[in-house]
Amino acid sequence: MALMTAYLLKTSNLGEFFNAIQSARAPERFTQQFLKDLDFRSSNDRLLVGVLKGLGFIDDSGVPQQRYFEFLDQSNSGRVLAEAIEEAYSDLFNLRKDAQNMEIAQVKGKFKSLTQGQKSDNVINNMAATFSALCEQADWSKPSKAKEAKKESVSKENEAANQAPHKSPDSSQLKEELADAEKKLELHYNIQLILPNSRDQAVFDALFTSLKKHLL
Structure with missing residues (x-):
């Protein structure tokens, strides 16, 4: 199942957290100590590490991945985050391609269905709030790389089909058809x-x- 279950208990400082990441030098490993160095010392802030893992910014051992480094470019960070969200919540986006525009009540209902009722209402509420807060930080004005690649692939296939020569039957084939007739x-x-x-x-x-x- 491609549905991030990591969540935050507090989402109001999510924007500040992302800004802090972009302002700091990428660590060799994103640890709880590094989180404290960014001045996020609350016990609730520890959940931010799990969210970064779910978004593919860091691996399970806390090592920053390519997406983390791409996010450091503030001119494209919103688009990078949007792609990370689409991937982390792909099951939700498969149900609705513009899931980022869903009302939070709708998101809760979809999450409850996708998790097959295995999560408590409190967890579902926190998951939905986290998703909504992440979407607010992302830039949805541009198509994702995956959508662009798919569109380009379809365009090339159509172009190749239009340029392909139309073969006419050769004389031997015509003779065989006439003989059969x-x-x-x-x-x-x-x-x-x-x-x-x-x-x-x-x-x-x-x-x-x-x-x-x-x-x-």
């Missing part, structure tokens, strides 16, 4: 011959001789 065109004639009431053998010989000459 001729075999199917068979004519059958039913000829009825009314014989005269005569015992003269010469009359019958003349009739059959004429039949052979003109029809056979």
Whole structure:
């Protein structure tokens, strides 16, 4: 299941947290101590590390990943975060491609369904609030890299199809088709011959001789 279950108990300082990350030098490992060095010392702030892991910013051991470094570029950080959210909550975006615009009550309902009722209402509420807060920090004005790649792939396929030469059947193929058609065109004639009431053998010989000459 591709649905991030990490959540925050407090989301009001999420923007400050992301700003702090961008202002600081990337650590070798993102630890609780580094979080304190960023001046996030509350016990609730410790949950921020889990959210970073869920978004693919750091791995399970806290080592920053490529997405973390891309996020440091403030000119593109909003788009990077949007892509991370789409990936972390892909099950939700599969249900609705603009899930970032859903009302929080709708998000709660979808989360409850996607987790098959295994999460308590408090957890679902916190998950939905975290998702909503993350979406507010992201930039949704540009298509994601995945969508751009898919669009480009479809465009190239259409272009290749339009440029592909239309092959005409060769002469041997045409000859075979004509031969098959001729075999199917068979004519059958039913000829009825009314014989005269005569015992003269010469009359019958003349009739059959004429039949052979003109029809056979």
